Amino acid sequence: MMKEVLKLENITKNFDTADGKLEILKDINLSVYSSQSVSIVGRSGSGKSTLLSIAALIDKPSSGSVYYKSRDCVSLKDSELSKLRASSMGFVFQNSLLLEDFSALENVMFPLLNIGTNKKEAEERAKDILSSLGLEKRFNHRPKALSGGEKQRTAIARALVTKPDVIFADEPTGALDEESANMIEELLLKTTVESGTALVLVTHNPEFASHCEAKYVLEHKGLYLL
Numbered sequence: 001m002m003k004e005v006l007k008l009e010n011i012t013k014n015f016d017t018a019d020g021k022l023e024i025l026k027d028i029n030l031s032v033y034s035s036q037s038v039s040i041v042g043r044s045g046s047g048k049s050t051l052l053s054i055a056a057l058i059d060k061p062s063s064g065s066v067y068y069k070s071r072d073c074v075s076l077k078d079s080e081l082s083k084l085r086a087s088s089m090g091f092v093f094q095n096s097l098l099l100e101d102f103s104a105l106e107n108v109m110f111p112l113l114n115i116g117t118n119k120k121e122a123e124e125r126a127k128d129i130l131s132s133l134g135l136e137k138r139f140n141h142r143p144k145a146l147s148g149g150e151k152q153r154t155a156i157a158r159a160l161v162t163k164p165d166v167i168f169a170d171e172p173t174g175a176l177d178e179e180s181a182n183m184i185e186e187l188l189l190k191t192t193v194e195s196g197t198a199l200v201l202v203t204h205n206p207e208f209a210s211h212c213e214a215k216y217v218l219e220h221k222g223l224y225l226l
């Protein structure tokens with residue numbers, strides 16, 4: 001049976017601006033299960049990144065609950081949230097920032113060292129995952145010596161290496177040419193499902209979105225199943 005990894009309940013988000021209260025999200029509900037891929041599309045400014053930040057426990061909702069493996073997370077302390085993110089979540093962004101002064105291998109080892117994995121094991125696991133993403137000849141390359149697609153594959157390796165329960169991807173192929181974008185798309189869907197990780201994907205690309213198991217559109221402040 002599939003486990004529920006993430007549950008958003010009646011999420012509302014307002015921003016206070018010079019022109020008063022701006023309501024961005026209203027009564028959003030979403031459940032995400034292990035191994036499930038979920039896509040969220042919507043026009044620019046509809047609140048996709050805001051929703052992703054709330055789901056990933058980076059930002060807090062104005063009201064509503066975020067449950068992570070049945071645990072209510074909205075009122076957890078920042079230090080607990082950081083720990084939870086580091087051990088159980090992975091992130092891939094349009095321009096995933098890699099550490100420029102470190103090799104691809106060191107970039108991928110970093111999240112493991114951060115959660116206390118010993119160096120030898122971290123190196124082995126980082127090498128394994130980079131190799132599985134076709135980067136076995138790029139271990140020692142710094143980010144500036146990697147192509148755009150290779151950088152994103154390194155970012156995916158970095159996101160997956162801790163074996164997270166869920167990966168949040170915000171426009172992960174937005175900066176790539178079509179061929180690299182297709183490859184990254186395929187890799188993300190395949191690697192997440194195979195490792196039991198859930199994927200929550202925000203994208204402008206309707207084709208990429210359509211390959212996910214559950215497809216949502218964010219419009220008029222609400223989230224609707226397509």
Ligand SMILES: Nc1ncnc2c1ncn2[C@@H]1O[C@H](COP(=O)(O)OP(=O)(O)OP(=O)(O)O)[C@@H](O)[C@H]1O
Pocket residue numbers: 015016017022024042043044045046047048049050051
């Ligand atoms: N800190 C903030 N203060 C005020 N308004 C904000 C803040 N953050 C986001 N917004 C507004 O919230 C709305 C939603 O922004 P968000 O980035 O979530 O949209 P999006 O759907 O991800 O857009 P895009 O597809 O262009 O990336 C926008 O109108 C934005 O201006």
